[in-house]
Amino acid sequence: MLDISVLPTAPKADDWGFVFAGRDTVTSLRGEPGMPWRISEVISQWHVEMSSALPVGHWQGRGVWAFSVPEDSVDLSTQLSGNLYSLLGRVDDGLFHAHGRAYQLLHWRETHRHCGRCGTLTQSIEDGRAVVCESCSLRVYPRVSPCVIVLVNKGDKMLLAAAAGFQKRFYSTLAGFMEPGETCEEAVIREVREEVGVEVGNVRYFRSQPWPFPSQVMLGFFAEWQSGDLALSPEEIEDADWFDVGAMPPTPPNASISGQLISHFIESL
Ligand SMILES: [Zn+2]
Known part of the structure; x- marks a missing residue:
């Protein structure tokens, strides 16, 4: 698994380099899917500054x-560029978490180049764990946005919904961002009411999953x-509809917490 208790302090030639071009992760066409580069390869292919x-x-x-590299620097004859989601379930969890955390940190750094309070350029501090504004002292750590995701049941039936804009590609559990000040x-309860108009109770925590699209953590629940x-x-x-296990629509993969909520519910029947 990815260990984040101690961060590396200086890149070594045989350390791992996770490379992103825009929102896409860039890996080699050779070797195992999703494997990162060695730092020496990142330097030779992209001439990036170690700073x-x-x-x-x-x-x-x-x-x-x-590392963030220009989108037009990807060589599609030897490199594979794709959305992080394409790796979910295709590589082991530890490797996916490493890709996800690398992407979230790059996204955070790119969106905090300037101080949100006074506009001054920020500086990296604490070995890259935070940025600070040297003008007004505002200090910002990487942010994660909590989202709740819930499987609602009515007896043996599950409430599953196709999100707008996805052409009913699959039916998933309901999810939404938490509001400040909310449990x-x-x-x-609010998300289910807003999205499908029903009232739920008996809300029970299931498990959580980092969701780097770009920086959520999904908090899974069951509710009735x-x-x-x-x-x-x-x-x-x-x-959206109530589905029973004998007539299920296409659902998300088990690598996602939505897929896990669904399979856990089915196993409990
Ligand atoms: Zn400032």
Whole structure:
């Protein structure tokens, strides 16, 4: 697994380099899918400055660093460039977490080049764990945005929804960002009410999953239907229905917490 308790302090030639071009992760067409580069390969292929490397942690006994390279620098004859989501479930969890954390840290650094309070350029401090504004002393650490994701049941049936804009590619559990000042349980109840118009109760925590698209943590819950008929919010939900295990629509892969909520519920029947 990725170890983030101690960050590497200086890139070594055989450390790992996770390379991103825009939102896409760039890996080699040769070798195992999703494997990162060695730092020596990152230098020889992209001529990047080591001062731009962001420390991520340690994986398989070596330091892990994140690099951002220009989108037009990807050589598709030898390199594979793709959305992080394409690696979910295709590589082991530790490797996916390393890609995800590298991407989140790059995204955070790129969106905090300037102080949010006074606009001054920020400086990296604490070995890359934070940035500070030397003008007004504002200090900013990488942010994660908590989201609740919930499987609602009505007896043996599961409430699953196709999100607007995804052409009913698959039916998933409901999810949404938490609001400031809200408990997880309140967020579950509010999101379900807003998206499909029903009231739920008996909210129980399941498990969580880092979700680097770009910087969420998904907090999984089960909840039970209490009252109301489905009334869909058209901006968010294309379609939603109660499904039983004998007639399931396409659902997300088990590598996602939505897939895990669904399979856990089915196993509990
Ligand atoms: Zn400032």
